[in-house]
Amino acid sequence: MDPGGGQTDEGNDVSPYKRRKSPVSSIKGRPRSASPLRRSRARVPSSTANDPDFRRAPQLGKLWSPDEAASSSSPRPRPQQPSRPSRNISQPKSRPDAVEDESESTRLIKQPETRPISQEQLIAEVKGIYAGLVMVESKCIEVDNAQSTQNETQLNNEQWQALIALHRTLLHEHHDFFLASQHPSASQALRRLASKYAMPARMWRHGIHSFLELLRHRLPHSLEHMLTFIYLAYSMMALLYETVPAFEDTWIECLGDLGRYRMAIEDDDIRDREVWTSVSRHWYSKASDKAPTTGRLYHHLAILARPNPLQQLYYYAKSLCVPIPFSSARESIMTLFDPILDPNSAQHARLIVIDVAFVKVHAILFSNKFPDEFLPTLKKFCSMLDNQIGRTTRKWMESGYYIAISNCCALLSYGQEDNVILKAIRPQHSEETAESSPDYDKVMSEYKPSRTEEGSVNLFEGTCDVVLRRLGDLNTLPFLHVVLVFIFHLTHFPTAMLFIERRFPWKLVSLQLNSLLLSYREHHRIHDEQFPRHDREFPPRPLPEDFAMKGLVWVDKYFPVDWFSNDKIDDDEKYFEVPSMTDDRKERILWLACRIAKLGKWLTYDETLRQFGVVPAYEKEIDNVAKDSDMMNVSESAESVSRSSTFDSVTTMGNTASEKDDEDMIDVDEALGYKPIIRQ
Structure with missing residues (x-):
């Protein structure tokens, strides 16, 4: 018999411990066992039959309730479950040799001894790497120049792979050179070698850019090889960004350039194109944060801003109006202006009419083409602007500071050296020099502005006249903020x-300022000479237009030194408007106005009445606007109109207007007798 109770078959190769399945017929024919069912030993036999809790007499017409059952029977202790005997399980005894092996495996090992490299060894290593690098670099230059003159010759896959391997070798040589020359033990003279011989620029020019241009001119046959090399170069730049921080700014810009190449050759999948556009924009934005006065970076961002003409114009104009302008942007900006100036271009059908009119005004000023169309186009833009602000509501906040910055750049003739304002605000023209100069009125009376300068003043004045008439409209405050900074x-x-x-609407500005004072209480903050900011214990939170103005030639006297020091703000958060920014923006505008009023030449401010005004030279009547004594009521009505027309805007008091308020509101444009000022 086997241990399981079955019989074994000695003649078969069946294990004695393996059960064998009985035939089905034998199971069906076998009589059922008469033995009683067995209960598991783990269970305690139940005595429910004798338990009075489970016995109750049937009651007719009444349901059983537990309260009655509890009152009829006293609680009885439950029988305890017998404890199971514990089993003694003997643990295996450890062997002496096992203990010894375990101690060997857990023994601490000292850090391996490292021998410091000497300066002579490091210099010899750098010299050897540089010698090999120069050889590979010369070969790359020779091959790229030879292939660039043979554009019609098609290369096969093996030839392309050989070229990729050659340039990959050059990138690896550069990587080794940077690691050796920037070694922690390297001397300062050795560290300066990379900058002295312009190694980052040489790596980009001969190792990446020239070959990418060669691949680009052979498209579409070289598409797969171009993708391969872009990914190779991108990974190398990302590695250098992590391991060689001394040239971090260069690596960031190179990563942006590679992302732009990848974006430009993507025609099949629009989502991939958008992804690489976002990647490239991220690196360029990061680079512009580190070098805000470099115009080249804003030129790259302008290319990535397509098809947004307003944002493109802003970036192109900014690239020309920073301390380090990018002169090549004067050619690139025409790719935006030429289709706008062409009346038969398909751009007019795809873009918003008011955006086309605004960009066309700047195109005429910049290129001096079609000068006869300037005034009609400007009138068209100003006539549509007020309706556009009321229709787009909060979305116009971003458009507002784009328009304001572009107009200010136009006043500087887009960075032209002979511009009268730009010559005056150059660093060599200090405040002392300006104050000690002779008769300015005589100088300006003899000065004859150019057509661009005169047209830019007309554009600046006409735009301000439309926007500043919207008293109490919080969506226009970014525009006003930028203008007052300028x-x-x-x-x-x-x-x-x-x-x-003499062309700036000072009276309208004073009315706007007084409307903001209605809901402002901390007047001591705007009286202080210090820049208004929150507790210094918290990191600064710049406004979206602060980031947009950062780096321009007219903001160096405005922002504190550490105003953009908060590196925890992501790129997406920089231009995101939150409700708390409204009060900060109001305070900044009022603070700027107090600083201007303190000079006593244009604006005035009465600290007792807490009200702004203008000097007599700029005091004038504005059609159908209440007097200064009634201005408070006009501002309140205008603010109510703004709240009702912009359902998602941030209101002054944080409340929305009711239906009853809507019935009693007045039309601000009708009350102010809106007439845009366009000088002939």
Whole structure:
């Protein structure tokens, strides 16, 4: 018999411990066992039959309730479950040799001894790497030049792979050179070698850019090889970005360039193109944060801003109006202007009419083409602007500071050296020099502005006249903020201010400021000379237009040194408007106005009445606008109109207007008698 109770078959090769399945017929024919069912030993036999809790007499017409059952029977202790005997399980005894092996495996090992490399060894290593690098670099230059002159010759896959391997070798040589020359033990002279011999620029020019241009001119046959090399170069640049931080700014810009190449050759999948556009924009934005005065980076961002003409114009104009302008942008900007100036271009059908009109005004000013169309186009833009602000509501906040910055750049003739304002605000023209100069009125009376300068003043004046008439509209505050920053900077340079002061709508500005004072309470903050900011214990949070103005030539006297030091703000958050920014923006505008009013030449401010005004020279009647004594009521009505027309805008008091308020509101444009100022 086997241990399981079955019989074994000694003649078969069946294990004695393996059960064998009985035939089905034998199971069916076998009589059922008469033995009683067995209960598991783990269970305690139940005595429910004798338990009075489970016995109750049937009651007719009444349901059983547990309360009655509890009152009829006393609780009885439950029988305890017998404890199971514990089993003694003997643990295996450890062997002495096993203990010894375990101690050997857990023994701490000291850090391996490293021998410091000497300066002589490091110099010899760098020299050897550089010698090999120069040889590979010369070969790459020779091959790229030879292939660039043979554009019609098609290369096969083996030839392309050989070229990729050659340039990959050059990239690896550069990587070894950077690691050796920037070694922690390297001397300062050795560390300066990379900058002295322009190694980052040589790596990009001969190792990446020239070969990418060769591949680009052979498209579409070279598409797969170009993709392969872009990914190779991108991974190498990302590695250098992590391991060689001394040239971090260069690596960031190179990563942006590679992302732009990858974006440009993507025609099949629009989502991949958008992804690489976002990647490239991320690196360029990061680079511009580190070098905000470099115009080349804004030129690259302008290319990535397509098809947004307003944003493109802003970036192109900014690239020309920073301390380090990018002169090549004067050619690139025509790729935006030429289709706009062409009346038969398909761009007009795809873009918003008011955006086309605004960009066309700047195109005429910049290129001096079609000068006869300037005034009609400007009138068209100004006539549509007020309706556009009311229709787009909060979305116009971003458009507002784009328009304001572009108009200010136009006043500087887009960075032209002979511009009267730009010459006045150059660093060599200090405040002392400006104040000690002779008769400015005589100088300006003899100065004859160019057509671009005169047209830019008309554009600046006409736009301000439309926007500033919307009293209490919080969506126009970014525009007003940028304009006041520009004016505040010009107040330090009387020559520059004389060119624009008589054309600026000071009276409308004072009305706007008084409307903001209605809901402002901390007046001591705007009276202080210090830049208004929150507790210094918290990192600064710049406004979206602060990031947009960062790096321009007219903001160096405005922002504190550490204003953009908060590196925890992501790129997507920089231009994101939150409700708390409204009060900060109001405070900044009022603070700027107080600084301008303190000079006593244009604006005035009464600290007792807490009200702004203008000097007598700029005091004038604005059609159908209430007097200063009634201005508070006009501002309140205008603010109510703004709240009702912009359902998602941030209101002054944080409340929305009710239906009853909508019935009692007045039309601000009708009350102010809106007439855009366009000078012939």
